[in-house]
Amino acid sequence: MAAADSRRERVQRVLDQARRLAQQGARDVSDAVTRGLQDVTERARRSPDHGGNGESDRGPRVEEVAADPAAFFSAEHQRATERLGHANILISGQTGAGKSTLINAIFRVPLAAEGVGKPVTKHVQRHEVAGVPVTIFDTPGIELGQAKNEVIRDYKKTIRESRRGAPSDLIHVAWYCINTGQARVQEYDIEIVRALAAEVPVILVLTQCIDDERASALEEVIRAEHLPIAGEPVRTLARERTLAGHTIAPRGLEELVERTNSILPEAVRRAFANAQGVVIRLKANQARAIVAASSVAAGAVGAVPIPVPDAAVLMPVQLGMLASITAVFGIEMGEDRTVTLVRGLVGQGGVSVVGRQLAGTLLKVIPGASVINAAVAATLTAALGEAYIQLCSEMLRRQAAGRPMPDAEMLPFLLQAFQKAFRRLGAGRRATAAGATGKPRGGSSLQDL
Ligand SMILES: Nc1nc2c(ncn2[C@@H]2O[C@H](COP(=O)(O)OP(=O)(O)OP(=O)(O)O)[C@@H](O)[C@H]2O)c(=O)[nH]1
Numbered sequence: 001m002a003a004a005d006s007r008r009e010r011v012q013r014v015l016d017q018a019r020r021l022a023q024q025g026a027r028d029v030s031d032a033v034t035r036g037l038q039d040v041t042e043r044a045r046r047s048p049d050h051g052g053n054g055e056s057d058r059g060p061r062v063e064e065v066a067a068d069p070a071a072f073f074s075a076e077h078q079r080a081t082e083r084l085g086h087a088n089i090l091i092s093g094q095t096g097a098g099k100s101t102l103i104n105a106i107f108r109v110p111l112a113a114e115g116v117g118k119p120v121t122k123h124v125q126r127h128e129v130a131g132v133p134v135t136i137f138d139t140p141g142i143e144l145g146q147a148k149n150e151v152i153r154d155y156k157k158t159i160r161e162s163r164r165g166a167p168s169d170l171i172h173v174a175w176y177c178i179n180t181g182q183a184r185v186q187e188y189d190i191e192i193v194r195a196l197a198a199e200v201p202v203i204l205v206l207t208q209c210i211d212d213e214r215a216s217a218l219e220e221v222i223r224a225e226h227l228p229i230a231g232e233p234v235r236t237l238a239r240e241r242t243l244a245g246h247t248i249a250p251r252g253l254e255e256l257v258e259r260t261n262s263i264l265p266e267a268v269r270r271a272f273a274n275a276q277g278v279v280i281r282l283k284a285n286q287a288r289a290i291v292a293a294s295s296v297a298a299g300a301v302g303a304v305p306i307p308v309p310d311a312a313v314l315m316p317v318q319l320g321m322l323a324s325i326t327a328v329f330g331i332e333m334g335e336d337r338t339v340t341l342v343r344g345l346v347g348q349g350g351v352s353v354v355g356r357q358l359a360g361t362l363l364k365v366i367p368g369a370s371v372i373n374a375a376v377a378a379t380l381t382a383a384l385g386e387a388y389i390q391l392c393s394e395m396l397r398r399q400a401a402g403r404p405m406p407d408a409e410m411l412p413f414l415l416q417a418f419q420k421a422f423r424r425l426g427a428g429r430r431a432t433a434a435g436a437t438g439k440p441r442g443g444s445s446l447q448d449l
């Protein structure tokens with residue numbers, strides 16, 4: 001009985017600690033983690049040295065996840081997408097400055113394509129697209145000479161009302177666009193920037209920048225005005241421009257995205273990382289936080305040693321992790337794709353079988369072990385997460401280059417990246433195992449599965 005009590009206490013401690021860690025690192029995997037842990041707890045309760053009845057009323061069992069992993073993945077993806085948060089950006093500047101062109105170059109879907117959004121006030125329109133966690137408050141067609149005070153009043157009204165509404169409506173940052181081609185900085189621009197900056201952080205964007213001398217001249221005036229803007233103005237060209245037979249490549253978009261990201265509150269950075277389509281690294285960085293938390297959580301699952309044949313207990317954590325990464329990347333995962341990937345991964349030797357195989361391989365060099373321990377569980381999960389980040393990054397790169405990755409290539413790419421990442425991450429571990437050197441024996445590479 002004393003043994004049962006101490007085991008129960010230990011399981012409970014692990015459960016609590018893992019939940020805490022997962023919640024700190026990535027709230028969106030914590031549910032999946034909890035489900036995996038519940039299962040472990042359940043097993044511990046049912047074990048012969050414990051008299052518990054194994055009843056639990058929370059979350060699906062690992063067996064249920066295993067029965068339809070694609071459905072579990074989709075549900076987790078949905079959940080993670082809802083938890084991304086929502087970023088709101090106000091964009092302003094004179095008509096023709098290039099606001100719509102800029103928005104459509106920055107975000108992964110053309111948010112301002114039609115130029116007609118839902119009117120918020122006379123001068124402000126709202127652009128949003130279902131499934132993209134960013135709303136743009138646009139000010140189309142502000143003409144020089146238009147009643148400036150009226151325009152400013154409308155902006156302030158929009159921003160202040162955003163503060164009173166739901167947290168997801170809050171306007172976080174404003175981009176004020178000045179066309180670099182214009183002869184000088186207008187008084188009109190200066191006054192609006194000042195008025196905006198009294199309400200939200202303002203990034204000044206020099207648009208249609210094809211002439212650095214002119215940009216420098218404008219920047220000098222802006223500096224002399226001591227405008228309360230966030231950092232230096234950002235020089236941008238949203239779309240390539242051909243001049244006298246020379247093509248000038250787009251520029252400055254990455255810088256604008258990075259600057260914006262640094263200003264946004266932490267709670268909505270994931271949403272912004274998802275919606276923008278310019279800096280893949282931003283998505284990968286956000287995703288790595290999810291992998292770190294999942295890996296710790298998987299380690300905590302493994303702290304109640306998992307008999308090797310029960311490695312499926314890691315599945316909720318790992319599928320939850322993959323679903324959250326997909327949400328952060330903003331990759332559209334239709335049902336076909338999900339089924340191809342998840343069934344391929346799980347059904348043909350993915351998350352669980354790969355885990356068993358590799359753990360089995362590792363166990364040959366970790367003396368005395370017949371279980372997946374915390375370190376192995378954490379390493380497997382970290383390797384899978386890193387491999388999946390590489391897959392998502394590659395998919396976006398190819399998509400941007402106009403050569404989308406065929407669905408049939410996804411799984412082989414992922415497995416290969418997994419193998420590499422696992423070797424790299426596992427190398428330290430194998431090296432520290434007594435007497436073990438170098439490669440695992442048994443030849444169970446993923447390709448052999
Ligand atoms: N090649 C190129 N053309 C641009 C760029 N930015 C703006 N343009 C062109 O400039 C014109 C005005 O750009 P828009 O993006 O519609 O300007 P806007 O600020 O949204 O204008 P309003 O909606 O009227 O306020 C369009 O013909 C664009 O194609 C750019 O970065 N590159």
Ligand SMILES: [Mg+2]
Pocket residue numbers: 099100101115140141
């Ligand atoms: Mg426009």
